[in-house]
Amino acid sequence: MSERIYVFKRFERFWHWSQAALIIALMITGFEIHGSYKLLGFGKAVGIHTIAAWSLVTLWVFAIFWHFTTGEWKQYIPTLDKVDAMIKYYLMGIFTHAPHPFKQTALKKHNPLQRLAYLGFWVFMSPMIWISGWFYLFYADWAAWGVDQYLSLEWVAFLHTVGAFMILAFFIVHIYLTTTGHTVTAHIKAMITGWEDVK
Amino acid sequence: MLKALAGFIVGIVVIGLTGWMLMPQLMFSERVSPFGMEETVARIQHNIQNTGNGWALSGLRNPARAVQGDGGNVLPVLMIEACSTQYSKPILKEDTVRFLSILMPCKISIYKKNDGKVYIGTMNAGLMGKMFGPMVGEVMGKVAADQKKFLHFDPNTPAPKMITPAIPASGASIPSLGGGGGC
Amino acid sequence: MFISTTRALTLGLMLVYLPISSSLASTPATTPTAMPVQAAAKAATHSTADHSKFEALKKSFASGPEVTQACLSCHTEAARQVQKTKHWTWEFMNPETKQRLGKKHVINNFCTAVPSNYEFCTACHVGYGWKDEKFDFTAQENVDCLVCHDTTGSYRKLPGLAGHPNYQDMEYPPHSGKVVKAPNLGEVARNVGKSSRANCGACHFYGGGGDAVKHGDLDSSMKNPSQYLDVHMAKDGLNFTCGTCHATAGHDVPGSRYAPTASDEKHGAHMRGKKDVNPATCQACHGTRPHSAKLAKLNDHADKIACQTCHIPEFARGGIPTKMSWDWSTAGKLDKDGKPFKLKDSGGHDAYDSKKGDFKYEDNVIPEYIWFNGKVNYTLLDTKLDPSQVIRINHFEGSPDDGKSKIWPIKRFTGKQPYDMVTNQLLIPHTYGKDDSSFWSNFNWDKALTTGMQAAGGEFSGKFAFVATEMSWPITHMVAPKTDALNCQQCHGANGRLDKVPGLYIPGRDANPWLDKAGWSIALLTLLGVIAHGGLRYLMAGKRTHGEQE
Numbered sequence: 001m002s003e004r005i006y007v008f009k010r011f012e013r014f015w016h017w018s019q020a021a022l023i024i025a026l027m028i029t030g031f032e033i034h035g036s037y038k039l040l041g042f043g044k045a046v047g048i049h050t051i052a053a054w055s056l057v058t059l060w061v062f063a064i065f066w067h068f069t070t071g072e073w074k075q076y077i078p079t080l081d082k083v084d085a086m087i088k089y090y091l092m093g094i095f096t097h098a099p100h101p102f103k104q105t106a107l108k109k110h111n112p113l114q115r116l117a118y119l120g121f122w123v124f125m126s127p128m129i130w131i132s133g134w135f136y137l138f139y140a141d142w143a144a145w146g147v148d149q150y151l152s153l154e155w156v157a158f159l160h161t162v163g164a165f166m167i168l169a170f171f172i173v174h175i176y177l178t179t180t181g182h183t184v185t186a187h188i189k190a191m192i193t194g195w196e197d198v199k
Numbered sequence: 200m201l202k203a204l205a206g207f208i209v210g211i212v213v214i215g216l217t218g219w220m221l222m223p224q225l226m227f228s229e230r231v232s233p234f235g236m237e238e239t240v241a242r243i244q245h246n247i248q249n250t251g252n253g254w255a256l257s258g259l260r261n262p263a264r265a266v267q268g269d270g271g272n273v274l275p276v277l278m279i280e281a282c283s284t285q286y287s288k289p290i291l292k293e294d295t296v297r298f299l300s301i302l303m304p305c306k307i308s309i310y311k312k313n314d315g316k317v318y319i320g321t322m323n324a325g326l327m328g329k330m331f332g333p334m335v336g337e338v339m340g341k342v343a344a345d346q347k348k349f350l351h352f353d354p355n356t357p358a359p360k361m362i363t364p365a366i367p368a369s370g371a372s373i374p375s376l377g378g379g380g381g382c
Numbered sequence: 383m384f385i386s387t388t389r390a391l392t393l394g395l396m397l398v399y400l401p402i403s404s405s406l407a408s409t410p411a412t413t414p415t416a417m418p419v420q421a422a423a424k425a426a427t428h429s430t431a432d433h434s435k436f437e438a439l440k441k442s443f444a445s446g447p448e449v450t451q452a453c454l455s456c457h458t459e460a461a462r463q464v465q466k467t468k469h470w471t472w473e474f475m476n477p478e479t480k481q482r483l484g485k486k487h488v489i490n491n492f493c494t495a496v497p498s499n500y501e502f503c504t505a506c507h508v509g510y511g512w513k514d515e516k517f518d519f520t521a522q523e524n525v526d527c528l529v530c531h532d533t534t535g536s537y538r539k540l541p542g543l544a545g546h547p548n549y550q551d552m553e554y555p556p557h558s559g560k561v562v563k564a565p566n567l568g569e570v571a572r573n574v575g576k577s578s579r580a581n582c583g584a585c586h587f588y589g590g591g592g593d594a595v596k597h598g599d600l601d602s603s604m605k606n607p608s609q610y611l612d613v614h615m616a617k618d619g620l621n622f623t624c625g626t627c628h629a630t631a632g633h634d635v636p637g638s639r640y641a642p643t644a645s646d647e648k649h650g651a652h653m654r655g656k657k658d659v660n661p662a663t664c665q666a667c668h669g670t671r672p673h674s675a676k677l678a679k680l681n682d683h684a685d686k687i688a689c690q691t692c693h694i695p696e697f698a699r700g701g702i703p704t705k706m707s708w709d710w711s712t713a714g715k716l717d718k719d720g721k722p723f724k725l726k727d728s729g730g731h732d733a734y735d736s737k738k739g740d741f742k743y744e745d746n747v748i749p750e751y752i753w754f755n756g757k758v759n760y761t762l763l764d765t766k767l768d769p770s771q772v773i774r775i776n777h778f779e780g781s782p783d784d785g786k787s788k789i790w791p792i793k794r795f796t797g798k799q800p801y802d803m804v805t806n807q808l809l810i811p812h813t814y815g816k817d818d819s820s821f822w823s824n825f826n827w828d829k830a831l832t833t834g835m836q837a838a839g840g841e842f843s844g845k846f847a848f849v850a851t852e853m854s855w856p857i858t859h860m861v862a863p864k865t866d867a868l869n870c871q872q873c874h875g876a877n878g879r880l881d882k883v884p885g886l887y888i889p890g891r892d893a894n895p896w897l898d899k900a901g902w903s904i905a906l907l908t909l910l911g912v913i914a915h916g917g918l919r920y921l922m923a924g925k926r927t928h929g930e931q932e
Contacts, residue, residue, distance in 0.1 A: 035875070035890040036898075042870035042890050046679060090915075095922040140682035154887035158894055165901030169908045176912035180919075234728075235744060241728035270609035272699060272866040275746045314877055315748040361728045 007196045012072070015063045016191055022059065023167070025052045030164055034157075053133060078119040079112050086113040094180060117170070125170060129163035132156050225326055232309065232317040233352065239309045239317055240277050241361040246349045253285035254345065257304045259364055276310040283345075286338050296335050302327070305342065307349065321346060434572040443567035446510045446546055447523040452571065454522060461522035463633040469508045471519065472496070474640045481760055483640045488760055491775050491797035491851040492590035492708060495763075495810040498837030502814035505541040506585040513544035515837070528567075530581050531574040537565045538584075542814070579615060580605050582624040591738070594702040598747060598793040599859035603700020611700050613863045629661040637662035642856055644756035644780070645788050646670070647685065664689040688754075688788040690858050691879075692868040696746045697793060697857050703731060703745035708797040711848035713739035714825040722825065737813075737822045739798075749791030749857050751883050753780030763840050766806050767849065772796075773808075775853040782885025789883055791857040798850055800831060804843035810834040 008016070029049040032039050040048065067073040085101035090113070092098070102111035110118065135142070135156045142148035181187040182197065190196035232239040240259070247254050258280035263273045282304035290299050308320040324346055328339020433439055438452040454461055464470050473484035485503070489495045496503045497515075504512040509524045511517060518524060526545060528537050539547050540554050540562060547565050548554070554562045583605055590596030594603075609616040614626070628637045643660040651669035652659055660666065668689070671681040683692075698704040715736055717723045722736030731743040757779040767773050780787035800809040812834035813821045821830035827846065835842035873880045874890035886892075 033874075033889050035893050038875075042874045046870070050679070095918055097923070140685060143685075152887070153889075154892070154894075157887060157889055158897060161893070161897055161901065165897075165904060168901070168905045172905065172908045172912060176916060179916065235742075237729035238727065267608065267610045270863060272610050272695065272862050274696065311746060311748075313748065313872060313879070357725075358728045358733070360726065360730065 004195045004197055006194055007190055008194045009070075010194070011062075011066055013191060013194055015059060015066070018059060019056065019063075022052045022056045023171070025049075026056070027164065027168060027171070034161055034164070050137065053137065075110055076115060076118050076122070078115045081112055083112045083116065086111055090180075117173075121170065125163055125166045128159055129167060132160035132163060136160055226323055227320060228323060229318055229320050230350075232319050233354065234317065234358070236275050236277065236309060236311060236317050237361045238358045239319065240279060241359045242352055243279055243307055243309070243319075243349050244362045245359045246351065247279070247281045250345050250348050252341070252345055253283035254281055255283070256280070256362060257282045259362070274311045274313070276308060279307045279309065280304040281307070281349075283342075286342050289338055290335060293334065296331055299331065299335065305346070307346075319350060321350070429575065433574050436572070439568065439571045441568060443571065445549065446526055446528065446567070449567050449571045450510075450523045450525055450527055453527045453574075457527075460527065460633065461525040464508060464525045465519065465522070467634045468638075469633075469635065470525065472507065474638070476641055476758075478641065478757060479759055481762065483760060487762065489763060489775065489808050489810060490590075491795060491799050491853050492596060492705075493813065494710075494799060494808075495834075495838065497810055497839075498812040498834045499814045501544045502541045504545040505539045505543065506589075507545045510545050528570055528574065529584065530577045532570050532581065533573050533575040533578065534565075534570055535580065536563070537570045538562060577623065577625055579623055586624075590705060592705075594698060594700075595705040596795075597855055597859070598697040598704035599694065599855075599857045601698070601700055601702045601704065603702050604859065607700065607860075609863060610866070611860060611862075613861050627662045627666075636660055639856065640758060642754075642756050642758070644688070644754045644790060645786055664693075686788055688790045690856075690861075691751060691789050691791050693861050693864070694749070694791055694857050694859075695862055695866060695868050696748055697791075697860055698745045698747050699860055699862075701745065703729065703743035704747065704793070705741055706744045706747070706793075706795060707740075707742040708738065708795075709740040709848075710800065711739060711798045713737060713821070714827065716825065736825065747793065748879070750794050751789050751791055751880055752778055752854070753782055753787040753883065753885070754778045754790040754792075754856070755780040755784055755787040761808065761851075763808060763810065763838060765808070767801065767808065769801060769803075769806065769847070769849045773801075773849055773851045775851050778854050778856075782883075789880065793855040793857055794852055795855065796850070796852045798848040800827065800846045801849040802841070802843050803845040803847050805841055807840070808849075809842060809846055810838045810840065812837065 026049060029040065029045040029052065031037065032045040033042065033049060039045070082101055089098065089101050093101075100111075135147075135151060136153075138145075139153060139156075142151055178187040178191075179185070181190075186197060234242065244256055244259075247256060256279065258278075260278040260280065261276070262278065263276045266273045287300075287303055290296055302322075305324070306322070309317060310320065311317050323343070324339045325343035328342070329336045331339075436456070438455045443449045443452070450461065468474050468484060471484065472486040473482065475481075476483055485496050493499070493503070500515075500517075501513045508526050508529060509517075510526055511524055526539075528547075529539060537547055539545055540552065547567075548562055550564050552562050552564070554560060583600070583602060586597070586600050587593060587602045587604065588595070589600075594601030603611060604615060606617040607615050609619050614620050614622040625635075628635050630636065637660060643663050646660065646663040646665035647670055649656075649659045649663075650665050652661075652666060664672075670684055672684070672689070673680040712734070713736065715723075715734075723734075724732055724736070725734040727733040727743065729743065732738075732741055734740050759774075759777045759779065761767060761773055761775050761777075778790075778792065780790075800811060801807060802809050809831050811821050811827070811830040812819055813830065815823065815833075817833075818824055819826075819829040819833040821827065824830075828844070831842055831846055832844075868879060870890075872878060874888055876891065878888065878891055880886060880888065881891075
């Protein structure tokens with residue numbers, strides 16, 4: 001018998017999907033600026049990339065505020081508890097429909113592996129993409145900030161691209177893992193409606 | 200069964216897409232000229248005049264000039280127009296293919312690109328012609344053979360003079376008809 | 383195109399011909415349009431003085447200096463002002479490189495040099511009578527007021543007259559059958575006014591021996607340019623004169639090619655009247671962040687890229703090709719009758735001239751781009767050279783990281799010219815002169831070089847050969863409308879305009895190939911991993927369902 005719990009609140013869902021749209025836009029335009037393909041034209045790609053970046057910054061300001069005021073930030077506290085069981089599940093159990101070792105509740109909506117993945121996101125990808133992106137964006141102000149002798153556009157772009165590739169890989173896995181609920185679309189439905197069926 | 204049909208449809212789509220993407224390359228060709236703008240034009244013009252088979256120059260257009268008239272810049276483009284009544288006549292006589300007159304006169308475009316090089320753009324007359332039946336195919340095949348001669352350069356001969364139309368048109372000053380040709 | 387081609391052709395025929403007026407008798411095509419423009423300009427003048435009412439000018443004049451004396455009777459300080467300028471002294475001391483420059487001293491790879499050829503070259507001197515070294519630079523009546531202030535277009539200084547106009551009707555070019563009428567000096571004097579594009583252009587459009595030859599961004603198409611050609615000077619637009627940017631005070635025209643302002647970040651847009659700053663830079667009016675907020679990213683380019691780089695996408699766009707190379711080594715060939723001859727290229731421009739050698743012309747030229755910090759070094763008469771190398775007649779200094787350089791568009795002009803095989807120095811030929819040692823009269827290099835070097839006060843061993851040279855010219859005129867500026871892809875992509883400029887990382891063009899390989903491999907492996915994982919799930923699920931059904 002399954003029960004339904006309300007996992008993702010309205011703001012959280014709004015945040016998730018607008019962030020998803022922005023990150024996809026950033027990836028598409030970003031790799032065009034990088035020179036990987038031609039789609040919108042360089043100038044337009046730069047314009048959209050910049051607008052999307054600022055929008056994401058704004059969104060994050062709200063999201064960070066929301067996480068702290070609601071205490072939801074605790075959802076991201078990493079834990080090693082049951083990680084081995086999670087890994088084992090994805091490597092074996094998932095194929096044989098073994099029970100999921102993590103019991104999702106409204107207070108603990110991320111499984112331990114998710115928490116580690118998001119930790120990686122916060123510790124590596126996010127700083128790398130944001131700091132390099134910030135310097136990339138304010139390239140013309142390096143001299144005024146007195147950092148021009150320590151930075152080169154080539155390295156800033158390099159690190160920004162490293163961040164972008166990490167996020168791309170993260171994105172691919174993230175999308176795939178949404179299909180690993182008790183039905184293929186269960187997690188996606190939850191992120192749209194907020195309600196997750198828990199067995 | 201369903202799979203076979205799906206595969207068949209996918210196959211058609213793939214072929215269609217490939218054709219669609221290759222079409223521009225099949226229909227038109229582009230090559231770098233070893234000479235400057237004016238010398239390229241002049242050499243082709245003289246080649247046309249020396250080819251025989253009724254070929255005559257019918258114009259030299261300068262579309263870049265018209266853009267300048269509107270206050271804009273484009274890199275130089277010169278379009279040589281040539282015509283041979285020997286080839287145009289049979290096509291113009293036949294009602295079912297008279298619409299092909301929109302492809303007349305035969306054009307060769309000489310233009311500079313941002314790499315600073317001069318390019319020659321031509322239409323693949325032979326292939327185009329094959330699409331419109333045996334008569335047009337035969338005529339256009341001959342046109343294609345002559346076109347090859349237009350673009351055969353002998354660097355040992357001195358650069359001839361560019362042939363500019365006798366009366367430059369007013370307004371956007373696109374020269375329309377030059378001397379001779381006129382078909 | 384064809385009208386201008388014809389015009390260029392006509393002018394090209396008269397290579398040694400430096401027309402002063404816009405209403406050329408030999409170019410009827412331009413006359414009808416040029417005249418009303420001048421009339422209109424005169425009608426629109428805001429001058430408080432009508433020179434035709436001045437007593438001192440109500441007479442006829444026999445010579446230029448006579449007119450000058452009349453001018454000086456009111457404009458008492460004018461001549462002294464002019465005499466302090468480069469236009470008069472043809473000398474310029476570069477304060478940074480300490481090189482003595484100016485027309486009097488430099489050698490270029492066009493007509494090479496002035497010494498021994500004064501009578502010819504000084505057709506473009508703002509003075510009268512500079513025919514040899516003995517010219518009196520202090521005589522005030524030797525200053526030529528009319529060449530810069532004539533508004534009638536009838537005042538011309540022909541080469542060979544040492545800066546004088548022809549006081550009698552004269553066949554020019556010699557043996558051409560064309561007659562240049564003597565100007566009515568009184569009429570010209572009574573119609574003086576502010577310098578127009580045509581006044582400056584009389585010399586600056588024709589430098590190097592013909593229309594458009596030298597600069598590439600200055601030619602007779604700029605006399606009455608259309609919008610597409612020059613957005614500031616367009617006759618039906620802002621209608622700037624040269625002086626609108628080269629804002630002149632006390633007859634000293636600012637803006638110098640010997641010591642250009644390569645980067646004007648310090649001053650930016652400045653108030654009129656400010657001293658000691660160059661008013662002719664783009665930044666002097668537009669500031670250092672000239673693009674609107676919507677195009678703010680473009681402003682971020684302005685610290686490293688000169689405005690000209692994007693806003694002058696090509697030069698020689700007026701329909702008149704500029705000379706790109708000049709090979710003196712082939713000069714002096716004569717036809718079977720022993721006469722000099724000329725050959726034309728396909729466009730009707732000189733391809734060979736016995737007097738000068740082989741040429742190459744080109745229009746709509748895509749510039750070369752270099753780092754430039756404003757410092758120019760010249761190869762002068764006493765500079766030792768290595769003839770195995772291409773000699774840089776002038777060398778624009780600059781680097782990506784000196785903090786002073788910007789990327790500039792230039793015209794690179796190449797050539798071959800005589801040098802002394804013993805002293806390893808450039809040589810000055812005596813090209814023009816009625817005597818029998820000038821190259822253009824007898825086509826004998828030995829005599830021409832001996833006489834030329836004597837006049838220049840240099841040494842000539844008697845052994846000469848030709849050395850390959852190149853000269854750089856900053857491109858700064860012919861500013862296109864903003865919609866015609868280079869677009870992003872023209873640099874931020876493969877085969878871009880700045881491919882030969884060192885020290886750049888250009889997003890979209892330069893990516894680290896190893897990073898790309900690694901990044902895409904990881905992305906692909908991740909994708910394959912999840913597909914495999916998913917596939918396995920699908921297969922296993924299928925089996926189980928199947929089993930359950932059984």
